Amino acid sequence: MTSRPLFTRLSLVLLLAFAPAAPVLAQAAPAAVAAPNPFVAAASHVELPAPDGRKIDVSVWQAADERGVVIFSHGFGGSPASYRRILAQWVDEGFTVVAPLHVDSARHPARASYDGQAAFSTRIVDLAVVRGFARQTHAGKPLIAAGHSFGSLMSLIEGGAVTVAGPLGDPDVKAVVAFSSAGDLAGVIGPDTYAALKTPTLMITGDADLVEGYVTDWHAHRSPFDRAAPGDKMLLVFEGGDHSLVANADQPDFDLIVQASTDFMKSYGLGEAAARARLDTLSAPAGVSLERR
Template sequence: MPRRVTPTMLITALLLAALAGCSTDVPVRRAPAAPEPAASATPTPQVPAGHAPENPYPVGVRDLKLNRDGRALPVRIWYPALGEDGPVRPGLLGAHGRFPVVMFSHGLGGRPDDYATLLTRWARAGFVVAAPTFPHTSTGADNNVLDVLNQPADVSYALDQVLALDATADDPLQGRLDADRVAAAGHSAGGVTTIGLFTANRDERLDAGVVFAGTALGVGTAFAGAAAPQLFVHGELDEVVEYAAGKAAYDKVPWPKAMLSLPKGDHGRTMLKDKAALRVVSDTSIEFLRWSLYGDAAAKKRIPTGAKRGGIATFDNHL
């Protein structure tokens, strides 16, 4: 049965509403509860040192039809592929090698394809990006914002199924997935989902997180488990999730962290549509993922350079 949500307070902050509440079910892979974190030393990422690919890949795309206890969870996957560079297309074999996996969560009233430009750039850089379509918060659904609290478990379930492809005979991704290098990312309600994967619904497989225009309402800031570097991205003119709410969640992260702030940025249109802003966001997030998932020290040094390009953003760096 789907997890049932018991809200304790509903307020208008996350798109049309925001939730501060709890779930009555036991979340998957829950880590022991942690106290509100204090400032601490920043350890290194939990992945071995390595080098990210230097040259871009062609990108393939495929879909999985998943269902978690009656919750339909179709998943779109963008992945590094073999062949000549060109438009993203289905049916391509995965590129040779083993690639980190990034689970991406869309916002309320959204869908994975809304973020295709950004997610395709991640795939070209050497990441397998898997994005579920959530049953109650996607385009055309009932937009039940309370269901956001069920989404961390959806992501963990989808991650189970995606990683299983590595051992599935004749699958385009057979032997291409690195289960020891995994991150979660998401925008808006998907940002709440992502924070939840590091707090109340801690999935210990996750080595890093990227939160776009997110807030900790409903999932809390009791970050738990092994250190997992976090990158927050937020527009200072966000009309849906106030910048201060995102910054408050960021401030509670006890691990290596950085926040990319867009002084002229709104809730997401600037990030996804403005070419200059998109370049800064994509360059910064790619270098962050290269460092946190590939263990690429040179990429870590490049993160501030991309973040400050063109004077579009400011960058708080505690990585």
């Protein structure tokens, strides 16, 4: 299986972080979503070149009245389309979603060629390329980093968390929305990983959020919130919420997730005062805990 040295791959990020990526074999530029609810609409796709010769398939859900851009990273083995339930809500609120298909996805045609280390390093490169693309094609729009599970770790890195790969935060990322987490991965996350996470961050998890072999105590998902630099951090914990909460939440819980995440992005990504007021007065119903620091 492919396993190129981690830091050889990551050195490429320094070249990519502020360079726009040109689409290769791209479809026509995504048009405004015509369907009333883009949850039922397919994404447009572009292919972006990676520095190692790979082509990165990127799903784009274009907001009709775009105000910002969400760079979304899926969970290990997942795919962007699996998250359309929440992504559609963000699109409706004016956030275009741009989401790469990572090499660890079950839908990636070359998945068998990459091991776990390569999955980590190629994700970092993927997201650097995609942010460059977003800066080029959505110039002037604020960027939000979001993700689920392994993808949430990527979004936290984009926001400033320092892993074994070193500091790879992007100052253009105005806010982070992290669903679950990858846990405190040995050899990747250290005691000071989140100390440099100063970007406003919303962490969403549940007290049944376990991952066999990786997270045996749901409290591990609190680490980004508890250990980050204080200020502009929020944590929502749902009673009974498991690792697939973002996809399987019942309607009342899902509505709260939508409200909190969109107001968080509007507050810190767009500087919208009304959203900040709603966020500051948001209270949790029975079965949900809400913490701020």
